[in-house]
Amino acid sequence: MILGWEREVLKQAIENLGNHTIQGVWRIGFACRFFLAVLLHSGTAFRRFGLTIREMYFTGVLSLIIILVSGLFVGMVLGLQGYETLQRYGSESALGTLVALSLVRELGPVLAGLLFASRAGSAITAEIGLMKTTEQLSAMEMMAVDPLARVVAPRFWAGVISMPLLAALFSAMGILGGYLVGVRLIGVDEGTFWSQMQGSVDFTQDILNGVIKSVVFGLAVTTIALFEGYDAPPTAEGVSGATTRTVVTSSLVVLALDFVLTAFMFRGLN
């Protein structure tokens, strides 16, 4: 028998579930409309390219340090671990291949995307959320300045342009790190390292696909960051919650998209 109050609790739980689902669907729909609106309003981002360059400084240049340092260390770890495993099978000559392929195909775009989400994405969300909280966005609308064109679109394009560059820098630094550890420290032959790498990394199959991945991640992360900021409840709590959601959602989206893209790109390889 279900008693009265138990029924009430059950009803509340189901209502909450439905409410969350509807809210989620509503947000996805709004995010898609927001994405299209940003694309439609991006004329200003290119006509007044100075605005985009300013944002590229904040999203791209200021993310450089973390990207370069992490790339170097990831590459060095790959060099050490790869050598450890490969030398067991007497094939340490494949170290260059291992380091380059794992960086260019996967680690470069994905880790740069994750770092980009936490370094630049959170900053974008906090900035726009705070602009909304302090009613700067409404003030712009009062002055007949479209905040989508003036504030959001330049940040969007700055993120989309910066992300592939950051991913390429990450991969390049990683390969340098792998070279430093593998060749300089451990003593794998330098010629084999580079020639094995060049023999197995294909420009279109591997490098170009990595660049496509990083562009997609850039689109996803910046859209999520901008949307979360734009949609944040105009309170201090709201902004902090939106910032957290940006990092969590965009990290998950980057990893999920990576699987989908990899399945598309490398399925027909063999």
Next chain:
Amino acid sequence: MNRTVLDLWVGLFVIAGIGALLFLALKVGSTSTINAADSYEVTADFQNIGGLKPRAPVKSAGVVVGRVADIRFDNEKYEAVVTLRLANRYAFPKDTSAAIMTSGLLGEQYVGLEAGGDSQKLKDQDRIMITQDAVVLENLIGQFLYGKAQEGAAK
């Protein structure tokens, strides 16, 4: 913030990014696909290609002279038809033989070309007549066991 300093940093960032892309393209990767303009295609029939894959190298005397462009199955002869794309600057005699070999003990498989003595050269869409199949480990072991058994019987 000073605008010119900011522009300088963004410019440096973009140049560094493009430089990294160039580094990846030139130093790390290679365009292994030979473009169609300065290459020609020949086919070779094999009864067994083992683990040969498209894009595998074609080597002669250990030097890469081309790539495997395509692998098909001929349903009339029940043989594998392998299309090889060779660079134009390498010309081979008509009686060149093709064999499927393995680099190292467990390495990837490639097509080895051994030049013959014919004065005429292979042309586009020609067929290589003399081929040697991939070595299948099971067959080798079978032959070995068969030989051992015969040895035992002779004693």
